[in-house]
Amino acid sequence: MLKAQRKVYVPFRHAQFLLRPNAVSPSSPLDLIKLLKLSADTKTVKVGKTIHSHLIVTSQATENNIIEVNSLINFYAKVNQVSIAHNLFDRMPDRNVVSWSALMTGYLLNGFSLKVIRLLKDMISEGNVSPNEYIFAIAISSCCDRGRVEEGRQCHGLLLKTGFSFHNYVRNALVSMYSKCSIVQDAMGVWNEVPVNDIVAYNSILSRLVENGYLREGLEVLRSMVSESVKWDKVTFVNAFSLCASLKDLRLGLHVHGKMLTSDVECDAYVSSAIITMYGKCGKSLMARGVFDGLQSRNVVLWTAVMASYFQNGCFEEALNLFSKMEQENVKSNEFTYAVLLNACAGLSARRNGSLLHGHSEKSGFKHHVMVGNALINMYAKSGDIEAAKKVFSDMMHRDIITWNAMICGFSHHGLGKKALLVFQDMLAAEEHPNYVTFTGVLSACGHLGLVQEGFYYLHHLMKQFGVQPGLEHYTCIVSLLSKTGQLNEARNFMRTAPVKWDVVAWRTLLNACHVHQNYGLGRWVAEFVLEMDPNDVGTYTLLSNIYAKEKRWDGVVKVRKLMRDKKIKKEPGVSWIEIGNVTHIFTSEDNKHPDYGQTYQKVKELLAMIKPLGYTPDIGAVLHDVEDEQKEYYLSYHSEKLAIAYGLLKLPSEASILVIKNLRICDDCHSAVRLISKVTNRVIVVRDANRFHHFQDGRCSCLDYW
């Protein structure tokens, strides 16, 4: 991995004369060496090469020579031409420790960490020059990649023998190495050995702690900086803001912001984006926007940070609106921008908008960026087009853990368990290590397929094998798996014994199973239990009322309705929408505001008449008991998803599949109606409800009638 170069202001006026032909050089060799360093730091290849040719012509074999060549090695190393650097190094009659360190830095910067270690070994075996603190710091830094830890430990051992481990450079490199390799205990061990007040060391460990989620320890470090009166610099503030963001601690964030405003630290783009991100993660998108609006100049990162703040707080449209503003100001998107925008589309299930951005990103040259690919998979999967998600996945040249997770969870979300498990197998074959998220997808796929044994095998063995500690989500998947296969008592027992604190979601899973499997006794018990945990859970009231209705216990239905009235809980009205062309058509169960309402309602009636001969009977038990049967049927046909689907059938070409999105869970009646509608109209109909996707085709649904 390339390391970022320090940014240096370029006083080019001083360098220009060298580029003129026939320039009479007024410089002493020392000036040239300074210029060479400058061109290395600023990566101005042309200037450096000119100096090189100048030196070839003028240099004699003097004592200066070794410094000149070292500077040249440093220059070529920094401008990513490390083979030229190595050539120069090989041709040196005498080398000193700087020659070695300059070359090693070159390999380090260009990502050839093995080469760095080999050079260290060569140096030791040649024995002319002894390694110093620079050499060790570079060698240790090269062990920062995962899988290089063992070499890092060997270097550490060597250091303890030579006594260099107390040098600041080296200690910082060790701390950095261990923490980048996620061995935070060792990093803290080194850190605690000797007290320091080197700002870089503080920043280094703080950043690593935050990055790896050791937030309590991060807070400790920040406190010790205060107690030891270490003056904070820009980087400290950036780290402190990201710590507050990770902690979602607005109070601390405000405090740090105040401290920054009263300090003399310059608020550059790094600091500003850290502040914006902090406010965003603490739930204050408007404050993030306020900081953003107050900035003099805004680069892509700042735009993306403020979009992300909106996204994280559910303001998807605001995030998307900023995109056009950014374009107006001629700021180009990068892969992060596309990721945020596509995620916002996913949040809105805005497939059309998403595919426009897809085209946009490809035109801007991001076709093969992993981050963009991941966001595209997520966007297509969440907006209903799992085929398009699969296509993006298949076309990707590089994949990371997020890619695999997005595809596995996407398939699972759509109820396509077999496909999810196939991708999981491919993932293992590709030697990618599954993580926490992977197993939520895998276990829910097992749930869709009813694979109880496999589910437990994954939970008890495979997760252990990959070092993933099972959490609430995984245990909930098991509850859902047992529930789905009708083992309600086993599910309840599992909930008694599993070592987690169950939340409302898990109990609701069991409750839903009781409803589907008609175990109304247990269902009522669970519902009461859930309502004790969360007395405002609308879904549970609805299920409980449904259970009473199925039992024909109208007193119970009345009781639930009274409870809801007393608590002023209103059932959220059902809303469904469908995108046609670039217009989103919205249907609700409570109004008839759509301009084509009459025609649409007529179509629903027609469809229901078509499916009645196939065995559809309106599930009138689910509707209020005190209404006439005819009226009940009318209520049911009013359901927003029926209207939206009918509208799609009216307006879309006959081969097009229909995607409808609904805010609530689809009801029994609509589910069986849509299954049959997919058969009589010979259409693929996809409904995304509050929980998952239902793929209706040829009279069947991908959820196998369990949801």
Next chain:
DNA sequence: GTAGGGTTAG
């Protein structure tokens, strides 16, 4: 003449 810390996503 050689090194080390920071921004935007899941």
